[in-house]
Amino acid sequence: MKPYQKIPIVECGEPLVAIPCNHFAVEHPHPYVKAGAPYGDKSPYYLRQTVVERLLQAQAALQDRCPRWRIQIFDAYRPLAVQQYMVNYSFAQVVADQGLRLDELTEAQRERCWQQVYQFWAVPSSDPTTPPPHSTGAAIDVTLVDAIGAVVDMGSPIDEMTPRSYPNYFADQVGGSRFHQHRQLLRHSMEFAGFRQHPREWWHFSWGDQLWAWLSNQEPINSHEPLSHLTPIARYGAI
Numbered sequence: 750m751k752p753y754q755k756i757p758i759v760e761c762g763e764p765l766v767a768i769p770c771n772h773f774a775v776e777h778p779h780p781y782v783k784a785g786a787p788y789g790d791k792s793p794y795y796l797r798q799t800v801v802e803r804l805l806q807a808q809a810a811l812q813d814r815c816p817r818w819r820i821q822i823f824d825a826y827r828p829l830a831v832q833q834y835m836v837n838y839s840f841a842q843v844v845a846d847q848g849l850r851l852d853e854l855t856e857a858q859r860e861r862c863w864q865q866v867y868q869f870w871a872v873p874s875s876d877p878t879t880p881p882p883h884s885t886g887a888a889i890d891v892t893l894v895d896a897i898g899a900v901v902d903m904g905s906p907i908d909e910m911t912p913r914s915y916p917n918y919f920a921d922q923v924g925g926s927r928f929h930q931h932r933q934l935l936r937h938s939m940e941f942a943g944f945r946q947h948p949r950e951w952w953h954f955s956w957g958d959q960l961w962a963w964l965s966n967q968e969p970i971n972s973h974e975p976l977s978h979l980t981p982i983a984r985y986g987a988i
């Protein structure tokens with residue numbers, strides 16, 4: 750269990766609402782739909798109502814600094830079945846990337862591959878006290894597009910399962926300052942609206958889930974966040 754999963758959840762009952770995608774850039778086709786994930790009648794382009802409002806605030810903060818730039822949505826709401834599917838899919842990807850075969854793995858190899866997956870993906874837990882972040886409608890995976898609609902180079906793709914995904918990976922890499930600046934721009938825009946960034950993923954942010962509450966309790970952001978938000982309680986559970 751990760752430390753943030755000990756945070757209590759007091760579900761506030763806010764609905765999932767459709768993201769107004771026309772305000773943002775959106776990755777098409779949706780990457781996990783393309784990978785065959787079982788959405789059924791659900792859509793990834795949903796979030797809790799306050800989270801959508803905050804995403805609009807984050808984009809306004811971005812555009813104060815970089816007019817006509819936009820936030821690009823890669824993924825948002827993820828039903829539990831999709832979390833399960835993507836975790837298995839990512840495991841198969843790690844196995845293949847290492848030149849191994851699924852049906853020939855030793856126990857040690859299997860264990861190492863799962864460790865790599867779970868550095869980046871949340872366990873698809875159906876326990877209401879430990880929901881995967883995206884299944885709460887409070888987490889979002891995003892990047893930036895510039896004024897001409899080109900995807901901004903962050904130095905590594907979303908969902909890469911290596912240290913290049915760590916938010917500060919390029920801070921001290923020779924030739925990496927442009928990527929670091931882009932990552933900082935994304936982070937500061939999202940933090941301005943109260944989001945918190947996953948410590949290992951430059952693209953993953955949340956507001957109101959367990960990780961957000963845990964991170965807010967660790968180190969308050971300097972900003973305009975009212976202190977009442979700095980409590981170690983999550984307001985969104987699985988939905």
Ligand SMILES: C[C@@H](N)C(=O)N[C@H](C)C(=O)O
Binds near residue numbers: 881888908947953
């Ligand atoms: C790996 C990435 N797409 C992601 O969403 N990771 C977080 C931690 C998750 O699975 O909730």
Ligand SMILES: [Zn+2]
Binds near residue numbers: 883890952
């Ligand atoms: Zn994510």
